[in-house]
Amino acid sequence: MLADDELRDTVLLMFANKQKHPDAMNAAEITDKLGLHSLRHRNWYIQATCATSGDGLYEGLDWLCGKRAPVV
Template sequence: MYACEFWNPSACLFDSSFCFKNYWIYHMLYIRYDVVCMAEKDSLVWDLGGQDRLRTSWATYYRGTHAVIVVIDSTDRARISIMKDELFSLLPNEDLQSAVVLVYANKQDLKDAMTPAEITDALSLHSIKKHDWHIQACSALTGDGLYDGLGWIAQRVAGKATS
């Protein structure tokens, strides 16, 4: 799970950068977060990890969050119910009340992958009424769909972030 907070950094040192269209992704040395520039706004993206032992610390990063990104392994049918439970346990948190939710349906390049429609049903995404949400088919291997998801977030949070 990723928590995204839009901000304006004063100065950062980066070890590499990658540009595609209007997006810049910077990976900072020795720190477990990324600075992403979407639609001329910089954001702090926390990679919170999905292991059981890390989930208890997730709420530490919720304050100021504008978007929650959940990455689903579309081939892992056994764990989809766990992801549903985790998603619905974090959404009521008051620090996430204005956050949008992006679900990446990853590994769509594999033939046994669940479709985004199947994942939508398995996660009961249509029951989410208090948050804007979107499911994006993607492949982390090929990059397909990744920037479409970031673009959706950029459109939804425009104006919500402080300068």
Template sequence: MGGSLSKALGKLFGNKEMRILMLGLDAAGKTTILYKLKLNQSVTTIPTVGFNVETVTYKNVKFNVWDVGGQDKIRPLWRHYYTGTQGLIFVIDSADRDRIEEARLELERILADREMKDCLLMVFANKQDIQGAMSPAEVTEKLGLHRMRDRSWYVHPSCATTGEGLFEGLQWLSQNVKGTKA
């Protein structure tokens, strides 16, 4: 009974649920972002082997966020997390100019998978607090996102340690998701 009532209220008041996959190269800031969103505090992280999953609620949207390790030996396993993904958060270390091409290739590989054809793409141009970090416009250009015609995408500057820009990214995802459930 209570479940039926909460579902009805969810439909009435617009509660949504969204499966988010957060990927990116190792040390880009994925886990720091996840726990800043979840706990609103910076946590000391170690390289993620496997995954972390947390539910983050923001403005009546429950984001089920899967943060999967980004080391090159783990990346072939990413595809096992694609099914049912509505939004991809791809995290870029904006200060790591040496690996932006590697990040572009990985992003292209992810988006080429048929399981990911309908998902939104939210890119966090992370580590904006570091001197010389690439701007969102530069990240957009280096990733070749302007060539992407059949997908909704958005690049937003962020700083995982301060939380700057993170909720704006969730806002964009919540406004653009299709097929949400209560």
């Protein structure tokens, strides 16, 4: 889906939840597993989060707000 030409200008923010769990994959591991480095010329970001504490939520949303397309 992410390789679809119609979505080429779409940004991708992925929240890596459960980061306080001892078996959680970190952002680098998720990047490798999903092959995100192969998405050349695409804006994507993985934000480590913990839903119960809210850690990482605002940081991810701040990144996304900085990537939005300008209004024409």
